[in-house]
Amino acid sequence: MIMLKKFLVVVAAMAMPSLALAQPANPAPAPVTKEVAAPVVATPAAAAPVVAEAAAAPAAAAPKSMDGSLPGYTPMRPDYANSVGMPKAKEVDFQEQFSDNGQYAKWINNAILLPIITIISLFVLGLLLWVIVRFNRRANPTPSKTTHNTFIEVVWTLVPVLILLGIAYPSLDLLAKQFKPAPAEAVTIKATGYQWYWGFTYPDHGGFEVVSNMLKEEGDVAKGERFRTENDGPKLMAADNRMVVPAGVPLRIQTTAADVIHAFAVPSLWFKLDAVPGRLNEKSLTITKPGVYFGQCSELCGARHAFMPIVVEALPPEKFAAWVKAQGGTMPGAEKPAPAAAPAVAAPAAAAGTAPTTDTAAAPAAAPTK
Numbered sequence: 001m002i003m004l005k006k007f008l009v010v011v012a013a014m015a016m017p018s019l020a021l022a023q024p025a026n027p028a029p030a031p032v033t034k035e036v037a038a039p040v041v042a043t044p045a046a047a048a049p050v051v052a053e054a055a056a057a058p059a060a061a062a063p064k065s066m067d068g069s070l071p072g073y074t075p076m077r078p079d080y081a082n083s084v085g086m087p088k089a090k091e092v093d094f095q096e097q098f099s100d101n102g103q104y105a106k107w108i109n110n111a112i113l114l115p116i117i118t119i120i121s122l123f124v125l126g127l128l129l130w131v132i133v134r135f136n137r138r139a140n141p142t143p144s145k146t147t148h149n150t151f152i153e154v155v156w157t158l159v160p161v162l163i164l165l166g167i168a169y170p171s172l173d174l175l176a177k178q179f180k181p182a183p184a185e186a187v188t189i190k191a192t193g194y195q196w197y198w199g200f201t202y203p204d205h206g207g208f209e210v211v212s213n214m215l216k217e218e219g220d221v222a223k224g225e226r227f228r229t230e231n232d233g234p235k236l237m238a239a240d241n242r243m244v245v246p247a248g249v250p251l252r253i254q255t256t257a258a259d260v261i262h263a264f265a266v267p268s269l270w271f272k273l274d275a276v277p278g279r280l281n282e283k284s285l286t287i288t289k290p291g292v293y294f295g296q297c298s299e300l301c302g303a304r305h306a307f308m309p310i311v312v313e314a315l316p317p318e319k320f321a322a323w324v325k326a327q328g329g330t331m332p333g334a335e336k337p338a339p340a341a342a343p344a345v346a347a348p349a350a351a352a353g354t355a356p357t358t359d360t361a362a363a364p365a366a367a368p369t370k
């Protein structure tokens with residue numbers, strides 16, 4: 001009996017990667033994957049509490065650590081000094097941009113649009129003042145009867161055309177860049193909007209889903225529960241589990257929603273994409289620098305619309321790989337051994353229960369031995 005118990009635990013542990021691969025996406029609120037990593041190799045008795053916890057609060061993230069850290073991963077502290085990824089006090093400009101498209105768009109705004117707007121406004125104001133002062137009834141009692149002036153008419157037609165062309169060229173160029181599909185080797189992340197939190201699925205890394213809830217303030221949580229600290233991010237912007245991605249690598253961000261329309265928006269990455277139930281929207285993104293970037297749901301989605309922040313943490317690729325491992329996922333290059341072990345062991349574990357994620361897979365497999 002003990003041998004059988006041990007065998008089932010080992011089988012469940014081996015089956016985990018293949019199970020994860022077999023379930024690329026789970027639209028229903030799923031327990032956080034980070035629950036699992038440790039208890040899998042422990043005894044069934046140790047694995048059991050995880051299931052109870054997951055069943056009690058499927059949507060709530062209940063991390064083991066108070067700061068969101070995992071083995072091999074510590075959440076990056078936001079760069080408050082330089083206001084990276086967040087608004088600056090008294091800022092009127094766009095936030096500093098950390099994607100190529102964002103930098104280009106900000107350049108178009110600051111180097112082309114704003115100067116043109118300023119010059120045209122001042123020119124029109126000048127003309128207006130000139131007319132008021134020079135051609136009022138007292139200063140100009142007998143008005144000129146001139147009606148046509150070919151030269152001026154050609155100028156006031158051609159100059160606006162040239163201005164519009166000057167704006168249109170970079171605008172359409174930016175539009176084309178924004179619509180450019182992600183390259184084949186891009187890392188895919190699917191962001192699912194729920195009322196009222198986010199789920200981030202990693203189909204290229206075993207299909208695990210990270211559930212991301214806003215962190216509450218210290219006074220608003222029960223004793224012993226995790227609350228927001230300065231390491232997590234600004235008030236109302238921090239999340240318990242971040243969307244961790246590699247920096248400097250093309251990303252394929254897909255958005256969808258499970259209930260109502262949400263929108264995935266991160267201003268400092270020049271990224272905003274609606275998350276619509278039953279649809280899969282897609283947009284490419286390359287984050288130029290490691291850092292923590294804050295965003296919010298940007299489509300009115302119900303009572304707690306204002307409390308579903310988005311926190312994107314871009315890490316150097318090797319640190320991202322460590323985070324994927326901590327989540328129980330696999331890196332695309334490293335998943336080769338999994339298929340060999342999968343066919344033999346996947347069946348008993350899968351038949352034992354309908355666990356929504358890899359987390360709970362260990363426990364149902366062990367249950368029959370009780």
Ligand SMILES: [Cu+2]
Pocket residue numbers: 193194196261262263297298299300301305308
């Ligand atoms: Cu929303």
